[in-house]
Amino acid sequence: MRIEISGLTKTYRGGVHALDGLDLDIPTGMFGLLGANGAGKTTLMRILAGIVRPSAGRVVVGGHDMASSAGRTAVQRELGYLPQDLGVYPDLTARQFLDYVALLKGMDDRPVRRRRVGELLEVVALTEYADRRLRGFSGGMRQRVGIAQALLADPRLLIVDEPTAGLDPEERIRFRTLLSQFAGRRTVLLSTHIVDDIGHTCREAAVLARGRLIFRGTVEELTRRAEGRVWSVVTDGPAPSEGTVVSALPQDDGMRYRVVARDAPSAQARPLDPSLEDGYLAVAADQS
Amino acid sequence: MTTFGASLRYEFRMQVRKRSVWIVPALTLVLFVLIGGSLLRDLFDPGERPLDPRTGVVGLAVQLHALLAIGFGCLLADRLVRDDRLGVAPILDATPASPAARLLGKYLGAAAATAVPIAVAYFGFAAAYAIDTRQPVALAWALAAFTVVIVPGLLLVAAFALAVPMIMPAPLFRVLFVGYWLWGNIVSPEMMPTLARTLFHPLGGYPLDALFGFHGIDGEDTWAGPVTGATFNVLRPEPTPVLAWLSIALLLLVSAAALAGGHTLRARRLR
Amino acid sequence: MLGPPLAVALGVAAALAFPEPSDTTRARILLGGLEMAVPLAAAVACATLIGQDPAREVQLSAFTPYRITLLRRMTVVLAWTASVALLTAAVLILTGWWERWPQNHGALAGQLTWLAPTLALSGLGFAAGAVLRSPAAAGAIVTTVWAVQQFFGDAVQAHQPGRLLYLFATTRGVVPGDWTANRLTLLGTGAALIALALVLLGRPERLISEEDE
Numbered sequence: 125m126r127i128e129i130s131g132l133t134k135t136y137r138g139g140v141h142a143l144d145g146l147d148l149d150i151p152t153g154m155f156g157l158l159g160a161n162g163a164g165k166t167t168l169m170r171i172l173a174g175i176v177r178p179s180a181g182r183v184v185v186g187g188h189d190m191a192s193s194a195g196r197t198a199v200q201r202e203l204g205y206l207p208q209d210l211g212v213y214p215d216l217t218a219r220q221f222l223d224y225v226a227l228l229k230g231m232d233d234r235p236v237r238r239r240r241v242g243e244l245l246e247v248v249a250l251t252e253y254a255d256r257r258l259r260g261f262s263g264g265m266r267q268r269v270g271i272a273q274a275l276l277a278d279p280r281l282l283i284v285d286e287p288t289a290g291l292d293p294e295e296r297i298r299f300r301t302l303l304s305q306f307a308g309r310r311t312v313l314l315s316t317h318i319v320d321d322i323g324h325t326c327r328e329a330a331v332l333a334r335g336r337l338i339f340r341g342t343v344e345e346l347t348r349r350a351e352g353r354v355w356s357v358v359t360d361g362p363a364p365s366e367g368t369v370v371s372a373l374p375q376d377d378g379m380r381y382r383v384v385a386r387d388a389p390s391a392q393a394r395p396l397d398p399s400l401e402d403g404y405l406a407v408a409a410d411q412s
Numbered sequence: 413m414t415t416f417g418a419s420l421r422y423e424f425r426m427q428v429r430k431r432s433v434w435i436v437p438a439l440t441l442v443l444f445v446l447i448g449g450s451l452l453r454d455l456f457d458p459g460e461r462p463l464d465p466r467t468g469v470v471g472l473a474v475q476l477h478a479l480l481a482i483g484f485g486c487l488l489a490d491r492l493v494r495d496d497r498l499g500v501a502p503i504l505d506a507t508p509a510s511p512a513a514r515l516l517g518k519y520l521g522a523a524a525a526t527a528v529p530i531a532v533a534y535f536g537f538a539a540a541y542a543i544d545t546r547q548p549v550a551l552a553w554a555l556a557a558f559t560v561v562i563v564p565g566l567l568l569v570a571a572f573a574l575a576v577p578m579i580m581p582a583p584l585f586r587v588l589f590v591g592y593w594l595w596g597n598i599v600s601p602e603m604m605p606t607l608a609r610t611l612f613h614p615l616g617g618y619p620l621d622a623l624f625g626f627h628g629i630d631g632e633d634t635w636a637g638p639v640t641g642a643t644f645n646v647l648r649p650e651p652t653p654v655l656a657w658l659s660i661a662l663l664l665l666v667s668a669a670a671l672a673g674g675h676t677l678r679a680r681r682l683r
Numbered sequence: 684m685l686g687p688p689l690a691v692a693l694g695v696a697a698a699l700a701f702p703e704p705s706d707t708t709r710a711r712i713l714l715g716g717l718e719m720a721v722p723l724a725a726a727v728a729c730a731t732l733i734g735q736d737p738a739r740e741v742q743l744s745a746f747t748p749y750r751i752t753l754l755r756r757m758t759v760v761l762a763w764t765a766s767v768a769l770l771t772a773a774v775l776i777l778t779g780w781w782e783r784w785p786q787n788h789g790a791l792a793g794q795l796t797w798l799a800p801t802l803a804l805s806g807l808g809f810a811a812g813a814v815l816r817s818p819a820a821a822g823a824i825v826t827t828v829w830a831v832q833q834f835f836g837d838a839v840q841a842h843q844p845g846r847l848l849y850l851f852a853t854t855r856g857v858v859p860g861d862w863t864a865n866r867l868t869l870l871g872t873g874a875a876l877i878a879l880a881l882v883l884l885g886r887p888e889r890l891i892s893e894e895d896e
Contacts, residue, residue, distance in 0.1 A: 175505040197508045205506035211499020215426040227418035228509040273503060432820030440827045447831065447839050482830045486823035497735070583731045583822060587686055587724050590826040591693060594833055604700040 125186035125202065125281045125311045126151055127172065132181035134167050134335075142167035144335035146181070154307045156322035156329030156343070157315040158404055164335040165315045166208050169283050172313065173205045185281065201230065204279035208286045208315075210270040214259035218250055218269050221258060222276065229277040244272040247302065249295075263290040271299060275306070282312045288321055300325050323400040331407050339407045343400055350384055350398035350406040357381045357393045364389035368405050384409065415509040419517025420524075427491070427525035436483040437529040444479060451475050451629070455541045462629055465550035469538045470626045473557040476537075478597060478615060480530045481569050485589050488573035489582040491522045492674060515574075515675050523570035530566070534558060553624075560623060561616035564663045568614050571667035575674030601642035609636050610647035611659040612666065618659035622651040686724030687767040694720050710783035713775055714796060715854040717768055722800040722850065723829050725764040730808030730821035732756050733884070743887045750884035757809055757877070761801065768797040786859055793853075799869035800850040804829065806876030813880035816890070848872065 127150035134143040143164045159165050170176035171183060174196035186202065188195040212221055222241045231237040245251045248268035258266065267290045274282060284303070288296040296318075303312055304325045314326060322329055323343055331339035331346070339346060357364050360378030367385020374380075382396065383389050384405045398406075427433060444450050451472045454460040462468045492515075495501040504514065538554035569589075576585045596607040597615045609617050617636035620626040627633050636651040636659075649655055694716015698709050732753055736742065742749045775781040776790050787793050804825060811821035832839055832850050839845040840857045847868040849856065856862060883889065 170502070173502070173506040175502055200506060200508040203506060205503065207499070207502040207506075209499045210503070211495075211501075213422075213426055213498065213500060215429050216422065220422070220425070224418060224422045225503060225507065228415060228504060228507040228514070230508060270503075430817075432815055432817045432823070435815065436820055436823045436827065439824060440831070443828065443831055444835075447835055447845060448841060450835070450838065478834055479827065479831060483823040483827050486826055487819050489822075490819050583727045583818065584685055584689070586822045586826055587690070587727050590723065590830055591720065594830065598834060604697060 127186075127281075127311065127313075128182075128184045129168075130182050132168070132171070132183060133179045134164075134171065134176065135179045141335050143171075143178070143181075146332070146335065146337055148330055148337055148340065150311065150313060150330075151328070152309060152311050153328075154304060154312045154314060154326040156326035157313060157332065158317075158319065158322065158329060159332035160408065162334075163332040165332055166285055167335075168332070169205075169207075169285050169313065169315060172199075172281075173203060173207075173283055174200050199281065201277075202280040204274035204277065204282040204284075206270050206274040206282075206284040206287050208289075210267060212258045212261075212266055212269060215257065217255050217257055218245065218261070218272075219254040221269060222273055225273045226276045231277060240276060240278075241272075244275055247275070248272045264292060264295065267291055268295070280310050282306065282310060283315075284312070285315045286317065287314070288316065288318060296321070319401040319404050331404060333408065333411045338411045346403040346407065347398050347400045348403065349410075350402035352395065353384055353386055353406050354396040354398045354402045355383045355385060355389055355393040356396050357383055357389055359390070359392075364393075368409055370402060370405060415513040416517045418509075419514045420521040421517075423491075423518045423521030424525045425521075427522045428528055430487075433487055433526055434529050436487060437480050437533060440479055440483055441533055444475075452537060454629075455537065456544055461541075461545075465542070465545060465547040466553045466624060467626065467629065467631070468541060468545075469550050469554040470557045470561070470620065470624045471629045472537060472541075473534065473554070473561050474615060474620065474626075476530065476534050477562045477565055478593075480533070481565060481614075482590055482593055484526050484530065484566060485569040485573045485593070486586045487526050488522055488570050489577050489585050489589070491518060492574040492678070493577050493582065511679065512675055515671065515678075519570060519574055519671055522574075523566060526570070527563075527566055530562070531558065534562070557624065560619045560660065564619075564660045565614045565616055568663045568667045568670075571670040571674075575670045575677075578674050578677045601639040601644070601648075605643040607644070607647075609634075609639060610644055611649075611655065611662050612647065613659070614663065616659070616663075618651050618656040622653050622656035684763060686728055687721055687764045690720030690724040691716055691767060691771050706783045707785070710775075710780045710787075711854050713780050714784050714787065715851070717771060717775075717797040718800055718851050718853050719829075719833070721764060721768050721771075721797050722804045723826070725760060725801050726804035726808040726825045726829070727822050728760045728764075728808075729757055729805040730812050730825050731818040732760070732809065733812035733821070733880075734816040734818050739890055743890060748885075749887070749890065750881050753809075753884060754877075754881065757805070761805060764801055765798070768801070769794070772797070784854070786853055786856065786862070788853065788862065792863075795866040795870075796853040799866040799873075802873030803848075803869040803876075804850065804873075806873035806880075810876040810880040810883075813883040 129146055129148040132143050132146040135141050157165050167176065171178050172185065174190060183190040185199045188198040190196055190199060219241060222244065223237065226237045226241060245254045248271055250265065250268055253265065271287060274284060288299055291299060300321050303314065306312065314322065316322060326343055328342050329346055330337060358375060358378055358380045363369055364381055364383050366389045367383045370382040370384055372379050372381050384402050445452050455468055455472060495504060535554060538551055542548050542550040599606045599608060601609055607613060611618060621634060621636040626635065638645045638648045694713060698712040701709060701712060742752055772794060781787050807828060808821055808825040811824045812818065815821055836855050840849050846858060846861050847865050849865060852862050852865040
């Protein structure tokens with residue numbers, strides 16, 4: 125499902141511009157969305173999910189214009205959505221919650237619905253806890269229920285906002301592998317602050333800042349944006365004041381800093397190969 | 413299963429499992445028995461109870477309705493805003509299910525679940541009374557009174573309890589609701605302008621008067637119709653069966669309008 | 684915060700809406716606003732203090748005990764209610780309406796007209812919140828107790844324990860001689876219920892378990 129976004133603007137009450145004339149094309153397959161807090165990622169995802177209306181601009185998903193009610197409903201029939209602040213009904217069991225969402229997604233055939241719920245509980249490793257009330261679930265377990273509900277109707281468009289938040293490292297790796305396998309001929313839009321997740325799953329990505337697009341390309345291109353701008357500095361003095369400090373590792377002879385900066389932060393600075401995270405920080409720094 | 417059916421089923425299930433849905437009416441009944449003077453005790457006292465089983469169970473309906481509807485409204489006051497508070501709303505809003513059908517299912521499901529303890533209490537006391545007096549017809553009258561008097565009133569309360577917290581905090585709604593319930597039902601029209609005894613009387617004055625011939629436990633009161641010198645008498649025509657049904661229809665119409673208002677407000681917030 | 688001033692406004696509106704007023708009746712309704720509406724607004728607010736606090740785990744891990752924080756919140760609610768009630772009472776005293784209700788009990792002791800039911804009903808709301816940890820349920824209990832005393836005032840006052848716990852003894856009391864004992868009983872009941880709530884709130888594991896949603 126191809127997504128075409130043109131001139132998309134969203135202004136909330138009080139004059140806050142969440143999106144400001146955004147133009148973006150998202151192809152079939154896995155696509156990453158990066159940006160600082162408040163960049164407009166969540167608003168974009170809510171608009172694509174049909175739960176927030178844009179103030180201006182056009183969004184076409186799989187040929188359906190999201191401006192019309194019929195278009196939104198058509199997209200929602202093909203949609204799986206995992207919101208950032210996932211909530212569940214604490215009074216229901218995991219199985220009942222999934223059954224309820226499945227019914228709302230139009231899965232009327234009871235045996236099919238039950239089978240699908242069972243399969244997904246297996247996929248997210250919750251079969252053992254399927255008949256326990258959600259009030260007793262940990263944050264990670266609730267997130268897994270959220271992932272399961274997003275996959276319920278075998279969606280052609282999957283929108284996931286911070287899907288690996290709260291998952292343990294093994295679960296995180298398992299889930300991002302699952303997303304990659306799921307993508308195939310579908311569209312998966314992955315928004316996250318964990319840049320590493322995008323590096324492991326997406327071929328292409330976009331970076332937003334203050335509601336505008338500041339990068340659109342492959343993850344390799346994003347990484348290359350930091351070429352010649354990543355430095356290692358070892359010092360027992362204060363941290364480098366130029367550029368963005370990516371990490372600080374204590375050493376015997378002081379502190380080793382990894383810095384993204386246009387110029388070498390000091391005479392002793394040694395150049396390093398860039399990572400995807402460095403590329404993202406370089407793009408963000410160019411914008412600020 | 414339709415969106416409406418799914419929403420009805422699961423909202424009922426969630427609400428009926430809440431401890432407070434059972435604790436609040438139970439405590440209310442205990443308090444009601446303790447203070448004395450209520451039909452909960454008098455129905456089982458041969459010296460005090462009305463001779464006519466219809467008067468007995470209809471009077472019981474009035475007393476329980478007047479009292480238990482308050483807890484009913486307060487318990488329902490967070491059901492619509494709850495989806496947003498719990499963070500479930502984005503998931504539900506992203507489904508192709510019709511929001512109006514979801515709202516209707518939530519309304520009827522949650523209202524029915526909250527009414528279950530009221531029904532259990534009412535029919536429980538009515539059955540005990542029918543057995544005690546050996547008058548099974550009391551149960552038929554109880555069923556009629558529940559359907560015609562209690563259900564429309566509760567549907568009205570539920571609609572406002574769901575819709576009004578969209579525009580004000582639920583605690584403020586609870587304060588205003590209990591004030592309204594007192595004003596609209598109990599305050600005498602001679603004292604101040606009130607909806608009591610009008611076609612919009614939530615306790616069902618017109619059905620009580622015109623369909624059940626109920627004039628209080630002692631047969632000395634009237635529940636509907638004009639009051640000399642009172643304002644809003646234009647809404648208090650002489651009770652007839654047709655007007656009783658019209659009164660029920662009006663309560664349902666106002667309920668539908670309140671729900672539609674809540675639906676519109678929520679849709680507007682998403683824009 | 685809107686509750687108490689709104690309650691006073693409704694009391695005044697009720698007094699003005701009375702079609703054939705005598706001064707005594709109008710004064711009774713004005714004092715009734717203080718004795719009936721103000722305590723209800725305060726108590727429903729107190730009933731919502733416990734439960735649905737997204738920062739409760741942070742609060743429980745803080746140096747200041749959470750129950751003390753909750754008590755401070757309750758104090759803020761009651762202090763605001765008292766300010767509104769005192770201001771209203773002052774206006775009624777200065778304009779002469781206070782005296783026009785024969786059972787006013789004077790300008791000073793008469794303040795128990797609103798203070799005693801406010802403390803008793805707020806204590807009930809706070810305690811119900813501590814027991815049930817559901818603002819909806821605690822609010823329902825407060826409003827129901829208030830409504831029972833409104834609808835069945837005569838039945839409640841038919842026996843001594845009921846008279847001592849009757850919230851509206853100033854404006855709807857049937858035995859004026861019971862007034863002082865009634866007010867003191869209400870104050871004591873309120874204090875006891877607050878103490879009960881504080882005991883229950885001293886067990887953090889009760890507070891971090893899921894609430895009755």
